[in-house]
Amino acid sequence: MKKTILLTALVLSGLTSFAQSNDEKNIKLFYKKALTESKAYTWLEYLSNDIGARLSGSQNAQLAVNYTKSQLESLGLDKVYLQEVMVPHWVRGEKESAFILNGKVKTAVPICALGGSVATAKTGLTAEVIEVQGIKELAELGDKVKGKIVFFNRPMNPENVETFISYGACVDQRFAGAKEAAKLGAVGTIVRSMNLRLDDFPHTGAQSYGDLTKEQYIPTAAISTNGAELLSATLKSNPSLKFYFKQSCETLPDVLSYNVIGELTGTVTPENIMVVGGHLDSWDLADGSQDDGAGVVQSMEVVRILKNLNYKPKNTIRVVLFMNEENGGKGGAKYEEVSKQKNENHIFALESDSGGFSPRGFSIEADDANLKKIQGFRDLFEPYLVHSFTIGHAGSDISHLTSKAIVKAGLKPDSQRYFDYHHAANDKFDAVNKRELELGAATMASLVYLLDQTGIEMPKAN
Amino acid sequence: MKKTILLTALVLSGLTSFAQSNDEKNIKLFYKKALTESKAYTWLEYLSNDIGARLSGSQNAQLAVNYTKSQLESLGLDKVYLQEVMVPHWVRGEKESAFILNGKVKTAVPICALGGSVATAKTGLTAEVIEVQGIKELAELGDKVKGKIVFFNRPMNPENVETFISYGACVDQRFAGAKEAAKLGAVGTIVRSMNLRLDDFPHTGAQSYGDLTKEQYIPTAAISTNGAELLSATLKSNPSLKFYFKQSCETLPDVLSYNVIGELTGTVTPENIMVVGGHLDSWDLADGSQDDGAGVVQSMEVVRILKNLNYKPKNTIRVVLFMNEENGGKGGAKYEEVSKQKNENHIFALESDSGGFSPRGFSIEADDANLKKIQGFRDLFEPYLVHSFTIGHAGSDISHLTSKAIVKAGLKPDSQRYFDYHHAANDKFDAVNKRELELGAATMASLVYLLDQTGIEMPKAN
Structure with a gap:
């Protein structure tokens, strides 16, 4: 008896170590392919330098749909198709201008309208400023903000090594600051850019007026971190200074756009779907090379590597390039809606954003x-x-997805430089390092492969 | 008996967890201080933007000695002093020029003389080119290289995730290529830049003629990776093309320079020394912000943090800013020489380079x-x-140090971008991210603290 057990154990351990070494070999191959023949950087160069900014509803967004579809087609996947989705169409209009008016001294500061904001009057908006550290402090001020511009100036906390934690703790000012200030009668809001550096780039981003009526909407803009520091310092010496800003953004009717989808069909359980994706749209101030051109081309590279190695996945591996992550999330929502209609079963979703x-x-x-x-x-x-495998938010485009059992993951790159570029005019091609991009793609391919090979653990029946 | 053991175990585990939590608390404090009030980035800005390139023997190198000494003095350390060291003084002279001469087509390519190289004739050097992948292939060619320019074109291997491995496998071409080619009668050498990217920056670096006589010295230069690709492609279509280059570099007499040293004296075993350092000198093509301004200011930041927290080290903690790492290593050698004369006992050395x-x-x-x-x-x-604690090369300035028992460590930063800048004209202040720099300093401070608290393991007596 003992002998039999031992023999079985040896055989099993032999098998395990064979499987292990096979996984090691394959993963090594993924990294080698990514580092020596990746198309990710070339694709990104095209998205960034030949197309450029890709805000939802724009012509560039459509060019990006066309380009990535044709590139996926060239990979020889089993299916490549578009999925229709109606998306918001907000446009910035003329470049914004802003001044601190301190007595006779007029100082220009860099601002940009937040996505979804209304315009100021054509002559601009001038008012006194109240600085607050957040929505809670705003609420305590109550009526005092009436007729004023509220200046949200809570900085990102530099102490967190994981910078997304600091972002999460600040971004409510940007997303809901205008809505809350409008309820109290403020005439506009200015928000410190979500940026850990002190520099001159204003960082845009989504904001929402929530359930306010259109008459209640007030214009809202981001100010660069240097601009915020200057405004705050000037307010300390002259609390009754005025702030002027002018912007001409507007929201046009929704536009038909697309998620771009490609598939390697599963050879054992094709009904089980593994999604890998990023978002095609970007903000309008730059090319969105980091956010999220990188995630798009990494996702494409995952299927390129697997296809190129003639890998036959057990499950269906589906690359999804989502539209409209930045200002509406319509692409992610549509993908889930259609998936539900088709009664699809997702077992894994991986996002790079x-x-x-x-x-x-x-x-x-x-x-x-x-x-x-x-x-x-x-x-x-x-x-x-x-080295880091921890519980946390996987990604917003895959956040909608539900299935009987689904595992979600977000690629977690080094985050120290992300907010230097996020939603700002410097998020350009040269902000992305080729090797770092490629290593991310190989890392994604490896996890997709490992979960395709071993499956996910199903919840135990009660 | 059992009870006693249990009690002791509990007490011990209590103590351990107390000590552990104290270490946790202190390390958290180091990171907080580095991320919120570090002087590292300000120091680096001065070294890079106010002083600039700091090649050994230059006036800028002396300015850097003066500046860092005065900054260390301002920290209130127990001792700050200079250590004399004679260093080589090589100067580049006029900007180099180079052309591929392909029949009637003359194409300029970016080159720079390698450190220590001799000049070409004033009218430049023109010769046919033989391309090799390394010193071994050169040796096989023997007499065929006589009268020719040898072009070393082995690229860094992109497959290694740790880029220093690829550097180590290539750099012999740069360091010893000219010496080996001269022995076979070549008239000059051109070396592909140690750079994983394709771009237009030539990367300089040390080379040595070894035991050749001065009459045997031949001029040697680095060519940008794009230039190397072009030269190689053109050679394939025309093996008898000629290459022209001109450089006017020379080696002047040695100069008196200094290692800059500061100390927090140990309070329990001051005779046991822990060194933390980087090198003050840089190459001459740019400000050396990554190589090694970063290591210098991180080392200074380690003692700033400890002093600022009023930490009383058990052992003497000594920051050493070494001179002449790049083209001679005289500072590191001198430090060890003096240390031996004084019969000093080093237990730990940490380098950031x-x-x-x-x-x-x-x-x-x-x-x-x-x-x-x-x-x-x-x-x-x-x-x-x-997360990575592995056996490997700790650093070249501390490589000389020997003691009865000494532990050495090199800070290991993410290495993907290092060779984009290394020894090239783009190694400037904007190549360094403030938070990444600060995190490195805190990581160094944490290891110094932990080893100061716990000591190193002594070799067992036989």
Whole structure:
């Protein structure tokens, strides 16, 4: 009896180590392919330098749909198609202008309208300013903000090593600041840019007036961090200074746009779908090379590598390039809606929307069993310096997806530089390093492969 | 008996967890201080933008000595002093020029003389070119290189995730290529820049003629990677093309220079010294912000943080800013020479000379016991995404140091972008991210603190 057990154990351990070494070999191949023959950087160069900014509803967004569809087609996938989705169409109009009016001294400061904001009057808006550190402080001021511009100036906390934590703790000012200030009778809001550096770039981003009526909408803009520091310092010496800003943005009727989708059909359980994706749209101030051109081309590179190696996935691997993540999330929502109609079963979704920096690991949404499973891959990733496998937000485009059992993950790149570029005019091609981008793609391909091979853990029946 | 053991175990585990939590608290404080009030970035800005390139023997190198000494003095350390060292004084002279002469077509390519090279004739040097992939292939060619320019064109291997491995596998072409080619009668050498990207920056670096006589010296230069690709492609279509280059560099008499040293004197065993350092000199083509302004200001920041927290080290903590790492290593050698004369005992040396990128861990030279000890700190570093503690080269300035028992470590930052800048004209202040630099300094301070608190493991007596 003992002998039999031992023999079985040996055979099993032999098999395990064979499988392990096979995984090691394949993952090594993914990284090699990414670092030596990747198309990710070339694709990104085209998206950034030949097309450029790709705000939803714009002509450039449509060019990006056409380009990525044709590139996916050239890879020889089993299916490539477009999925219709109606998206908002907000336009910035003329370049904004803003001044601090301190007695006779008039100082220009860099601002940009927040996405979805209304325009000021054509002659601009001038008012006194009240500085607050956030929505809670605003609420305490009550009537005092009536007729004034509210200046939200809570900086991102530099102490967090993971910069997305600091972003999450600040971004309510940008997203809901105007809505809350309007309720109290403010005439406009200015928000400190979500940026850990002190520089002259204003950073745009989504904001929402929520359930206000259109008559209640007030114009809202982001100010550069240097501009915010100057405004705050000047307010201290002259609390009754005035601030002027002018913007001519507007929201046009919704536009027909598309998610771009490609598939490697599963060979064992094709009904089980694994999604890998990023978002095609970007803000309008620059090319969105980090946000999220990087995620788009990394997702395309995942299927390029697998197809190129003639990998036959057990499950269907589907690359989805989502439209309208930035100002509406309509692409992600539409994808889920259609998926539900078709009664599709997603077992895994992987998103890359945190920039194309050196990959550090994954931010995972999973139950204990699947988290442990992914953490069990740690040794396989160690040679590539990928080390962090923790519970956290996986991504906003895949946040809609629900299935009987689904594991979600977000690629987690080094985050120190992300907010230097995020939604600002410097998010350009030269902000992305080729090797860092490629390493991210290989890291994504490796996780897709490992979960395709081993499947996810199903919840236990009660 | 059992009860007693249990009680002791509880007490011990209580103590351990108290000590652990104290370390956790202190390390958190180091990172907080680095991320919120560091002087590292301000110091680097001065070194890069106010002083600039700091090649050994130059006036700028002396300005950097003066500046860092005065800054260390302002920190209130127990001692700050200079250590004399004679250093080589090589100067580049006029900007180099080079052309591919392909029949009637003359194409300019970017080159720069390698450090220590001799000049060409004033009218330049023109000769046919033989391309080789390295010194081994050169040796096989023998007499065929006589009268020719040898073109070393082995690229850095993109497959290695750790880019220093690829550098190590290529740099012999640069360091010894001219010497070996001269022995075979070549008239000059051109070396592909040590750069993983394709771009237009030539990357300089040290080279040595070894034991050749001065009459045998031949001029040697680096060519940009794009230039190397062009030269190689053109050679394929026309093997008898000629190459022209002109450079007017020369080696002047040695100059008196200095290592800059500051100390926090130990309060328990001051005779045991822990060194933390980087090198003050840089190449002459740019400001050396990554190589090694970053390491200099991080080392200074380590002692700033400890002093600012009023930390009383058990051992003497000594910051050493070495002179002449780039083209001679005289500062490191002198430091060891003096240390030996004084019969000093070093227990630890930490060098930062791999750039100011996000810290990933340490490259460690230690016996098994001390390696395990450092790896035992892993959990303390995890919140800061510092995860790699492996055996490897610690640093060239501390490579000379020997003691009865010494542990050496090199800060290991993310290495993907390092060779984009290394020894090239783009190694400037804007290549360094403030937060990445600061995180590196905090990581260094944490390891110095942990080893100061716990000591190193002594070799067992036989």
